Amino acid sequence: MKTIRHVLGIGAIAVIAGMIPSTALAATDTTSVTLTGGTLSISAAPLADNFAATALTGATQTLTTNFNDWRINDATGSGAGWNVTMSASQFSDGATTPKTLPTSSLKLKAPLVTAVDLLNLATAPVAQGAAPWTIDTGTAVKVFSAAANTGQGEWNMNHVNLSTDKDLVLTVPANASAATYTSTITTTLTSGP
Amino acid sequence: MRTRVLTGGGALLGAAAVALGPPASDATAQAPGKPLGFALKAVGSPSFFKLEGKPGETLRARVRLQSTSRRDRTVLLTGADARTAAAGGLDFGQYGETRRSRGTSRWLELSRSRVRLPAGGVVDVPFSVRVPTSARSGEHFAGVVAFQRPPQAKDGGPKFQLRFVSRVAVTVQVTVPGPRRPALELKDKRVAIAPTGASLALDLRNSGNTLIPKTTGRVTVRQKGRDLFNRSVQIDAFVPDTGVTYTVPWKGVPVEGEYEVEGFLEPQGAAPVSLDGTVKFGRERIREFEQETGRPAIEGGGPPIALIAGLAAAVVALALLAIAYVRLRRRL
Numbered sequence: 279m280k281t282i283r284h285v286l287g288i289g290a291i292a293v294i295a296g297m298i299p300s301t302a303l304a305a306t307d308t309t310s311v312t313l314t315g316g317t318l319s320i321s322a323a324p325l326a327d328n329f330a331a332t333a334l335t336g337a338t339q340t341l342t343t344n345f346n347d348w349r350i351n352d353a354t355g356s357g358a359g360w361n362v363t364m365s366a367s368q369f370s371d372g373a374t375t376p377k378t379l380p381t382s383s384l385k386l387k388a389p390l391v392t393a394v395d396l397l398n399l400a401t402a403p404v405a406q407g408a409a410p411w412t413i414d415t416g417t418a419v420k421v422f423s424a425a426a427n428t429g430q431g432e433w434n435m436n437h438v439n440l441s442t443d444k445d446l447v448l449t450v451p452a453n454a455s456a457a458t459y460t461s462t463i464t465t466t467l468t469s470g471p
Numbered sequence: 472m473r474t475r476v477l478t479g480g481g482a483l484l485g486a487a488a489v490a491l492g493p494p495a496s497d498a499t500a501q502a503p504g505k506p507l508g509f510a511l512k513a514v515g516s517p518s519f520f521k522l523e524g525k526p527g528e529t530l531r532a533r534v535r536l537q538s539t540s541r542r543d544r545t546v547l548l549t550g551a552d553a554r555t556a557a558a559g560g561l562d563f564g565q566y567g568e569t570r571r572s573r574g575t576s577r578w579l580e581l582s583r584s585r586v587r588l589p590a591g592g593v594v595d596v597p598f599s600v601r602v603p604t605s606a607r608s609g610e611h612f613a614g615v616v617a618f619q620r621p622p623q624a625k626d627g628g629p630k631f632q633l634r635f636v637s638r639v640a641v642t643v644q645v646t647v648p649g650p651r652r653p654a655l656e657l658k659d660k661r662v663a664i665a666p667t668g669a670s671l672a673l674d675l676r677n678s679g680n681t682l683i684p685k686t687t688g689r690v691t692v693r694q695k696g697r698d699l700f701n702r703s704v705q706i707d708a709f710v711p712d713t714g715v716t717y718t719v720p721w722k723g724v725p726v727e728g729e730y731e732v733e734g735f736l737e738p739q740g741a742a743p744v745s746l747d748g749t750v751k752f753g754r755e756r757i758r759e760f761e762q763e764t765g766r767p768a769i770e771g772g773g774p775p776i777a778l779i780a781g782l783a784a785a786v787v788a789l790a791l792l793a794i795a796y797v798r799l800r801r802r803l
Binding site: 284315318319320321322323324325326337338346348349351354356358359361363365367379380381382383406407408412415417418419420423434438449450451452453460462463464465466467468469470471 | 502503504505506507509510511512513517518519537539553554555556557558559560561562563564565566567614616621622633634636637638639640641642644665666667682684705708709715716718720761762766789
């Protein structure tokens with residue numbers, strides 16, 4: 279009887295002992311990883327094709343040109359959000375007494391937003407205001423915004439550029455002067471409220 | 472890059488330019504542009520600087536420039552006033568803007584305005600914020616902006632190259648202790664005209680001393696009691712002590728006359744603002760509209776005239792039908 283008890287006792291100890299290592303392993307085998315924040319950056323800068331050289335006709339003309347895709351990459355891991363504004367200077371020939379096109383002549387259509395990484399599950403940044411955006415009013419236009427805890431990862435702003443109706447649109451008034459005009463388009467990626 | 476050239480001449484040249492244009496397709500795929508090559512970060516903050524300082528105090532902080540490129544580059548840094556962008560949000564002005572700073576950026580002093588950033592490297596740039604003794608209580612906004620000088624035109628020919636400038640900015644919010652007064656004001660409203668069309672322009676000002684995070688509202692424009700259009704309004708962050716002209720696109724072509732405006736704005740944390748009142752679109756603006764947009768505007772009353780003309784035409788048609796009927800009856 280004693281022998282049976284001993285055997286059972288030893289067996290029970292063995293079973294418990296067999297369990298202990300697995301429990302202990304579960305406790306000590308915890309895998310940890312430290313992720314450090316990266317940067318918030320413009321990973322592909324906005325750019326557009328030239329408007330075609332155009333002859334004045336005495337009537338209002340609408341010119342369109344391709345606007346390239348551009349990208350924002352939020353690798354900060356902070357979920358703090360971000361904003362993008364765009365602003366174009368008034369078209370001017372740069373002379374001392376400059377010839378200019380009126381302000382509010384230049385419009386940009388809103389692009390489609392897609393995650394560069396198809397596995398990115400973050401909520402996409404949102405186009406702001408009423409697109410198309412008039413970008414040469416003298417005041418910047420907030421075009422995209424990622425609220426807190428959205429917009430993480432890399433995002434492609436895809437401009438569709440239909441052949442008959444491209445995404446950057448310039449309205450030239452009937453009374454425009456013949457000249458060569460220039461405008462600078464400033465895009466600013468901001469960390470802020 | 473984009474060049475805009477207008478030459479005097481006939482429509483023939485224009486037609487030729489169209490004929491020689493790029494081949495038609497439904498959509499033109501455009502490869503993404505090049506990376507900016509650097510990032511800017513607020514050291515010690517997940518997003519932007521939120522500093523507190525009393526009048527006369529000097530605060531210190533650091534921004535971090537981080538290369539995301541395989542080549543060395545020179546990055547320029549500047550302080551910029553924060554204004555309010557067209558539909559809200561912070562606007563740090565345009566590249567090359569010569570407007571003199573009148574705001575909080577005058578409080579900022581960067582230790583360096585030009586940084587040679589090695590490939591893959593990191594450079595911290597300390598800066599100080601000197602709160603003037605005359606600073607009013609409340610929130611003050613500026614930004615540290617990093618950019619590169621844009622490339623010059625490739626040739627000196629008759630065309631100018633359009634320049635694209637991409638920048639990164641970190642907001643600097645300085646809170647001076649004291650009472651907060653959130654307030655939004657409607658300064659004016661009018662019909663605005665641009666080459667892209669007409670709009671109802673609302674001149675708004677954050678006359679308080681705190682950021683208004685969001686403003687929502689609704690506006691209806693009527694003429695002689697008839698609704699012309701009804702739009703919702705949404706404005707993001709509105710910087711204190713700045714103004715913005717918020718434009719509501721006009722539906723169709725404005726007609727000479729007076730319009731009733733009815734609506735409201737609800738700024739978050741501040742008292743609601745009424746938009747009620749009238750705006751005029753006078754005869755002198757019609758010519759301006761036609762010149763700017765190339766579209767005809769309608770003089771004097773518009774829809775009512777069309778209505779009267781329609782009614783008159785219907786009366787004439789009915790009269791003709793009646794005459795024809797009577798004659799037919801007589802013949803029979």
